[in-house]
Amino acid sequence: xxxxxxxxxxxxxxxxxxxxxxxxxxxxxxxxxxxxxxxxxxxxxxxxxxxxxxxxxxxxxxxxxxxxxxxxxxxxxxxxxxxxxxxxxxxxxxxxxxxxxxxxxxxxxxxxxxxxxxxxxxxxxxxxxxxxxxxxxxxxxxxxxxxxxxxxxxxxxxxxxxxxxxxxxxxxxxxxxxxxxxxxxxxxxxxxxxxxxxxxxxxxxxxxxxxxxxxxxxxxxxxxxxxxxxxxxxxxxxxxxxxxxxxxxxxxxxxxxxxxxxxxxxxxxxxxxxxx
Numbered sequence: 001x002x003x004x005x006x007x008x009x010x011x012x013x014x015x016x017x018x019x020x021x022x023x024x025x026x027x028x029x030x031x032x033x034x035x036x037x038x039x040x041x042x043x044x045x046x047x048x049x050x051x052x053x054x055x056x057x058x059x060x061x062x063x064x065x066x067x068x069x070x071x072x073x074x075x076x077x078x079x080x081x082x083x084x085x086x087x088x089x090x091x092x093x094x095x096x097x098x099x100x101x102x103x104x105x106x107x108x109x110x111x112x113x114x115x116x117x118x119x120x121x122x123x124x125x126x127x128x129x130x131x132x133x134x135x136x137x138x139x140x141x142x143x144x145x146x147x148x149x150x151x152x153x154x155x156x157x158x159x160x161x162x163x164x165x166x167x168x169x170x171x172x173x174x175x176x177x178x179x180x181x182x183x184x185x186x187x188x189x190x191x192x193x194x195x196x197x198x199x200x201x202x203x204x205x206x207x208x209x210x211x212x213x214x215x216x217x218x219x220x221x222x223x224x225x226x227x228x229x230x231x232x233x234x235x236x237x238x239x240x241x242x243x244x245x246x247x248x249x250x251x252x253x254x255x256x257x258x259x260x261x262x263x264x265x266x267x268x269x270x271x272x273x274x275x276x
Contacts, residue, residue, distance in 0.1 A: 165267035
């Protein structure tokens, strides 16, 4: 017994072995969620391809393209880096810029050479006189106050631009493309203004954009109908038919605000053209 007391005790150490590095039982849920999201995007894409026209699909593709310019007639920049594109030569002869026919870029309109060109000539003085009569800048206006909020005028190198636009509370046309009383009153104002000058007239109509989910874009047809209706309306109010030299429907291609669905984009622009 004394010999056994000198033997060291035996210590048994049990080590707990854990297989793996943690619980991963929910990883399949993340993968499944990704799969469901991808399938939803796929079916949405298939629906869009079936519900839109070729032109609308092109517009959607251009929207998601990172290389498309802000406008097809502009490089998307401003100032010295404006970058006129190759499309600009189609519009440069109209107003001297690569922008729209009536709304040149602010940088171009501030160009000293352009400003001096616009300010010269007896026609510009006549256009300014019409502006003063319409807007009341030289005293009393020939237009009622409730109509003034729908009129914008501007003298450009193309001529005197008189813009009639609608608001959410006051429309120019009803749903059947019939002129409202507001538009009839504005047509009378235009006929009275046409007596002050004898320049030829151009009429341009614009509409708001319509949802891309429509099978056909009605903006072109509506714009054409409105142009013809307004031409007949203003002639009936006293404008000589021979003075109408151009009738243009722009549909929703030249919005005046960044919100394409803004009622402000639905407008009529009448230009008293320069003779030269």
